[in-house]
Amino acid sequence: MALTEQEILAGLGKIINEITGIPAAEVTPEKSFVDDLDIDSLSMVEIAVAAQDEFGVEIPDDQLKNLKTVKDVINFIQS
Amino acid sequence: MRQTQGAPGARVLAFGGYQPANVITNEHLAKTMDTSDEWIRSRVGIVERRVAGPEESEVDLAVQAGGKALAASGLSASDIDLVIVATCTLETQIPNAASRVAHRLGIVAPGAFDVNAACAGFCYALAAAADAIRGGSATHVLVVGSEKLSQWVDWTDRTTAVIFGDGAGAAVVGPSDTPGIGPVVWGSVGEKADAIKVKDRNSFLQQEGQAVFRWATTALHPVARRACERAGVRPEDLAAFVPHQANLRIVEAIARKLGAEKAVIAKDIVLSGNTSAASIPLALSRMIERGEVPSGGLALLLGFGAGLTYAGQVIEIP
Numbered sequence: 001m002a003l004t005e006q007e008i009l010a011g012l013g014k015i016i017n018e019i020t021g022i023p024a025a026e027v028t029p030e031k032s033f034v035d036d037l038d039i040d041s042l043s044m045v046e047i048a049v050a051a052q053d054e055f056g057v058e059i060p061d062d063q064l065k066n067l068k069t070v071k072d073v074i075n076f077i078q079s
Numbered sequence: 080m081r082q083t084q085g086a087p088g089a090r091v092l093a094f095g096g097y098q099p100a101n102v103i104t105n106e107h108l109a110k111t112m113d114t115s116d117e118w119i120r121s122r123v124g125i126v127e128r129r130v131a132g133p134e135e136s137e138v139d140l141a142v143q144a145g146g147k148a149l150a151a152s153g154l155s156a157s158d159i160d161l162v163i164v165a166t167c168t169l170e171t172q173i174p175n176a177a178s179r180v181a182h183r184l185g186i187v188a189p190g191a192f193d194v195n196a197a198c199a200g201f202c203y204a205l206a207a208a209a210d211a212i213r214g215g216s217a218t219h220v221l222v223v224g225s226e227k228l229s230q231w232v233d234w235t236d237r238t239t240a241v242i243f244g245d246g247a248g249a250a251v252v253g254p255s256d257t258p259g260i261g262p263v264v265w266g267s268v269g270e271k272a273d274a275i276k277v278k279d280r281n282s283f284l285q286q287e288g289q290a291v292f293r294w295a296t297t298a299l300h301p302v303a304r305r306a307c308e309r310a311g312v313r314p315e316d317l318a319a320f321v322p323h324q325a326n327l328r329i330v331e332a333i334a335r336k337l338g339a340e341k342a343v344i345a346k347d348i349v350l351s352g353n354t355s356a357a358s359i360p361l362a363l364s365r366m367i368e369r370g371e372v373p374s375g376g377l378a379l380l381l382g383f384g385a386g387l388t389y390a391g392q393v394i395e396i397p
Contacts, residue, residue, distance in 0.1 A: 040121065040122060041288070041289055042122060042288070042289070042292050042326075042328060044289075045289050045292050045293045045296070046296065046332075048293075049293060049296065049297055061287075061289045061290050061293065064289070065289075
């Protein structure tokens, strides 16, 4: 069964907290990784790798650069 | 036809390292390109690097490091019968570096060849040296990793210029009754060859940072574990873990996933930058000089870089 947006958001919050130390509660759908959360391109790779382990969806580098917000990642995982 | 058989084992007798005198700080780079000390430290963990001037060649760096290792080994030049130089940044491809390094050090008529496995080159060369000694093709081998990356870097490109440095590291390898250099685990990923490249002889080094970072932080800790397994060593038995100094975040990620709790982790990149094939022997020689690692302890070396290539082995620290 496909995961809900809330389930993916909770998982992403946990992953982002582990990698960057940002509190999971700050990870909300409208946030931009670069502008709002100050996450750099290498941390984005770590997040993509951890998300693959967690959700079983591969996010290749050429797709990763198009994922600007938390919501973009949620949509990518759901699609 | 007869075959030769060499010593039962091989071990590193001594290390030596050398860096050019000129220090380039992050502040200096921030004056010439759009970057900052904070940006460089957070992305790659580098504070400063050394750069050789036009008067100092890649071979000069190799001679300095090789001479130090030879002196520390207690051997003389006449004891060495094979010289291997790992490098990917020679000014020209012909002649090779190893013959010139040998001649400059007074080593007469040794076998002499270069290895290009980029940042993994030192581990490849060390494996070749150990096998040559055990196979009876050599008795004492000088193995050098030497790089003058500064001449292949675009000093206006902030994605590469902040990362690399020049330097050399060397090891003298000799015969041993007991194993002092463990079995190598090596391999390559040719389908990702474009990730780190110099396009042609008039171009500079280019790197797909994210792709390399992803590969390095996901594919290499299993290689590190296999190198331990093949040597019959547990990660928790390691006194030192000396991965290629590519990027501090890569070093820390691999170390974390390897789980070598008691090992001193090499973080020489902070003050040396990424020196490709030189980084492992340079880092380890400095750790030995500072007394951070015990003689007789076990160190896991892990090289990885352009190719993509990788190689790792456990060694006994001299």
